[in-house]
Amino acid sequence: MVMMQMLEWSSTRVSNVAGEIAIVFAIAISTFSTSSSTYCTPVLNYFFCTILPGIFLFIIDRYLRFLQSYQRAKLVSARISPCETIELNFSKSRGLDYNPTSILFINVPSVSKMQWHPFTVTSNSNMEADKLSVVIKSLGSWSQKLYQQLSSNSVDHIQVSVEGPYGPRSSHFLRHKALVMISGGSGITPMISIIREIIFQSTKPDCHVPPVRLICAFKNSADLTMLQLLLPISVTPSNFTQLQFQIEAYVTRETHKQPPPEPHKSLQTLWFKPNQLNSPISLVLGQNTWLWLGAIISSSFVLFLFVLGIVNRFYIYPIDHNTVFIWCKRQNAIEEGKRTQNARSTPTTDIELASSPHNHESLIAQATQVHYGTRPDLKKILLLETKGSDIGVLVSGPRKLRHEVATVCSSSLAHNLHFESISFNW
Numbered sequence: 001m002v003m004m005q006m007l008e009w010s011s012t013r014v015s016n017v018a019g020e021i022a023i024v025f026a027i028a029i030s031t032f033s034t035s036s037s038t039y040c041t042p043v044l045n046y047f048f049c050t051i052l053p054g055i056f057l058f059i060i061d062r063y064l065r066f067l068q069s070y071q072r073a074k075l076v077s078a079r080i081s082p083c084e085t086i087e088l089n090f091s092k093s094r095g096l097d098y099n100p101t102s103i104l105f106i107n108v109p110s111v112s113k114m115q116w117h118p119f120t121v122t123s124n125s126n127m128e129a130d131k132l133s134v135v136i137k138s139l140g141s142w143s144q145k146l147y148q149q150l151s152s153n154s155v156d157h158i159q160v161s162v163e164g165p166y167g168p169r170s171s172h173f174l175r176h177k178a179l180v181m182i183s184g185g186s187g188i189t190p191m192i193s194i195i196r197e198i199i200f201q202s203t204k205p206d207c208h209v210p211p212v213r214l215i216c217a218f219k220n221s222a223d224l225t226m227l228q229l230l231l232p233i234s235v236t237p238s239n240f241t242q243l244q245f246q247i248e249a250y251v252t253r254e255t256h257k258q259p260p261p262e263p264h265k266s267l268q269t270l271w272f273k274p275n276q277l278n279s280p281i282s283l284v285l286g287q288n289t290w291l292w293l294g295a296i297i298s299s300s301f302v303l304f305l306f307v308l309g310i311v312n313r314f315y316i317y318p319i320d321h322n323t324v325f326i327w328c329k330r331q332n333a334i335e336e337g338k339r340t341q342n343a344r345s346t347p348t349t350d351i352e353l354a355s356s357p358h359n360h361e362s363l364i365a366q367a368t369q370v371h372y373g374t375r376p377d378l379k380k381i382l383l384l385e386t387k388g389s390d391i392g393v394l395v396s397g398p399r400k401l402r403h404e405v406a407t408v409c410s411s412s413l414a415h416n417l418h419f420e421s422i423s424f425n426w
Contacts, residue, residue, distance in 0.1 A: 056304050060296060065163045069107065073162045074278040076131065078270045081225040084138035084147050085186075087122070090162070092132040093282035097125045100193035101422060102167025104134050108160055111145045121165050122192040122229065127200040132165070132281055135229055137186035150270065157272050162281055174201065174210065176392030176418065180382065182215045182405055184397025188226055190422045191216075191396060195230055195245075202243055210392070211244035215376050217397075219253045227364050228267050247368040248376070255373035382408050382417060389416050396422035 074091040088106075102121040107113075123133035138147040149155055173179060173194060181191045191214060202209045218224060227247065382393065382405075395405040402421045409419035 056300055057297070060300055069105075069161045069163045071161070072275075072278045073160045074274070074280050075158055075160050075272055077272060078150055079229065079267060080147075080151055080270065081228070081267050083220070083222040083225050084144075085223075085226050085229070086136045086138070086143075086147055086150060087229050088134050088136065088160075089123075090132045090134075090160075091280040092130060093280050094129050096132070096281060096283055098132075098165045099168050100124070100173075100197045101190045102165040102193070104132070104165045105163040106134065106160060107162070108146055108158060110149065110155075110158060111142055115142055116163070117142060120189040120193060121167070122189055122196070124193065124196040124200050127196060130280075135186075135189045135192065135226075137189075137226075139186065157275050159278075173392050173394060173420070174198070176210050177390040178386075178388045179210045179212045179392045179394065180215065180386055181212065182376070182378070182393065182395040182397070182401070184217045184401045185219070185223070187395075187397030187401075187422070188216050189396075191394070192230055194394070199231075199243065209243065212246070213386075214245075214247045215250075215378075215381060216247070217250045217252060217376060217401075219251070221251050221254050221257065221370075221372075224249055224251070224370065225267055227368060230364060245367050247364070249368055249370045250374060250376050251370065251372045252375055257370070257372060378404055378408050383411075383413050386417070391417050393417050393419050394422060395419070 075088060076091050077089045079087040079089070098121060100121075103118045104121050105116045105118050107116045119134040119136055121132060122135050123131055125132075136143050136146065138144045149158065174197075179194075179198075181194070183191050195212065195214070198209050198212060201207050216227070218226070227249065393405060393409055395402050402423070406419055406421065408414060409417045
């Protein structure tokens, strides 16, 4: 994504390529400048000192991400649904903690060696201490190729590299007395991570978790299988039944219930054989991440000051002190001479198939009510049916859906609604 932005040349917004070309020419001018153009050195030195700290931190970040992405992630299993949705389950170290709605960047060399794509982490680091999961909806060419590889059952393993996860510092949505989650299509993926966090919190003694109402819209009934991904493989029915959980699913392009999918087309779990070259996803710098990161940044800053001092002492200072001063004095004398003369002359930029160990379908079906051939009436749901003094409204999906929910929550009748949008823009 960053590489695509670097190569963008927009006619209406900032053209990044133009800025990159200008920087290259500025560096070239600074490096190969002659005595007649060395007056630019102080200005270039000022801008160089201004942007260099940011460049330094960017290089550190890229180096740390390279250390993590260089290793092959251990892919344990994959759950494939008939609606062309994949849940990838990675092995992770127990020291790696993250919050709901975190993002994981994934690269699959067998699909594309250069492309990295961000996906929402759907697992819970507390409930699933040794596993990290993401859900991928087959929408673009990259995700379609990955789905075809896994659904063909013709591969022994898949090599995957990851970066992250990156995400928020806290689970702030738990502060509300009730939650209404609204999603459209693949926008349900961040809701999965939030629901799993609520399931974990409900297992704690004397811990209040808000009741949850999930409003989700899908185009076809086959997409309803995505609801089975709300529960991890390891969940028990007792954990789920403790929640005050209600699901209302809307199938917009079908007017009646479709026959159930064939057994071979239902949600399947694929278990991959272990590979010694793969390793669990872990912290890049080990257990003392913040201590090491602070040491790296501090030492890098000292190194930056040292390099800057060397450059100033042996490159900038001699030019600025001698050449520029002499050149400017000579130019002033020449200009003064010209003015005097003129005054005199004139006056003016290996796969094993298996089923889920628990009956997730029955658990989800008990809490789900499906509506066919209609869209959710958001005004009725939020303003009339939602009661309480502190309601958190989380929405994820298409921009039109997010704007519609935001309009309802900003009305004068929605004083008890607290709106939050989850966007996929990168």
